[in-house]
Amino acid sequence: MKKILLLSILTIFLYSCSDSRSEGCIEPAAINYESFADYDDGSCYYSSDVVFYEDVAAAVYFDLLDVEWLDLTVEGEYIGTLDATLGLTYVPNCNEIDAVVFSLEWDNASHSSFSWTIRDETGFKHYEGVEIIYPNECLPMELTFKKIQEYKEATK
Numbered sequence: 001m002k003k004i005l006l007l008s009i010l011t012i013f014l015y016s017c018s019d020s021r022s023e024g025c026i027e028p029a030a031i032n033y034e035s036f037a038d039y040d041d042g043s044c045y046y047s048s049d050v051v052f053y054e055d056v057a058a059a060v061y062f063d064l065l066d067v068e069w070l071d072l073t074v075e076g077e078y079i080g081t082l083d084a085t086l087g088l089t090y091v092p093n094c095n096e097i098d099a100v101v102f103s104l105e106w107d108n109a110s111h112s113s114f115s116w117t118i119r120d121e122t123g124f125k126h127y128e129g130v131e132i133i134y135p136n137e138c139l140p141m142e143l144t145f146k147k148i149q150e151y152k153e154a155t156k
Contacts, residue, residue: 029110029135045107046135050074051092052082052116053099057145059087067120070143072100074116082143084120094138104133111135118143127151 024037030044052072054062062070062084070082080100092099106112117128126148133139 027110031105042108045105046109046112047103047105048133048135048137048139049094049101049103050114050131050133050139050141051094051096051099051101052080052118052141052143053092053096054082054084054087054143055145056087056089058143058148059085061145061148062120065120069121070126071119071121072116073119074102074104074114079116082118091140091142116141 021039022034022037023039023041023043024034025032025044026037026040027033027044029046031047032043032045054070067084070084072079072082079102082100083098086098088096088098094101104112104114111132111134113130113132115128115130118126120126127143128151131139131141
C-alpha cells in the first residue's frame with residue numbers, strides 16, 4: 001500500500017513539473033506583442049505609417065508643366081493621389097489631409113522596405129524609390145524639385 005501511495009505522489013509531482021512556457025510574440029514594437037509570452041513563436045506583426053507630400057518648388061514645377069495630379073503606387077498598387085500644385089512648407093504628420101497617408105504591415109522582421117512610384121495623369125513617371133521602414137513610425141516622404149531633377153538625370 002505504501003508503494004502505491006508513493007508511486008501516486010511521485011506521478012502527480014512529475015506531471016506538475018511539466019514545461020509551462022507560453023508562446024507568442026515577445027517583441028514590444030509589434031502590434032500583437034504579448035507580455036505574458038516567454039517564448040517567441042514567430043508570430044509578430046509590425047506596422048508603420050507613411051506620408052507622401054510635395055514641397056513648394058515641386059508644386060511650382062508641376063504647375064509650369066500643367067500637371068494637375070500625381071498618383072502614388074506602392075509595390076505596384078495604387079495608394080492615393082496628390083494635388084500636383086499643392087506644396088507644403090512644413091513636414092506633415094500622418095494625419096495630414098493634403099498629403100497621401102497610408103499604413104504598411106509586415107511580419108517577422110524588425111524592419112521592412114517598400115518600393116514606390118509617382119506618375120502624373122498621363123502616366124509619365126516623375127520619381128520612384130525604395131525605402132526602409134521601421135515599426136511604429138510616421139515616415140515623411142517629401143517629393144522635392146531637387147529629387148525630381150536628380151531622378152530625371154539618373155534615368156536619361
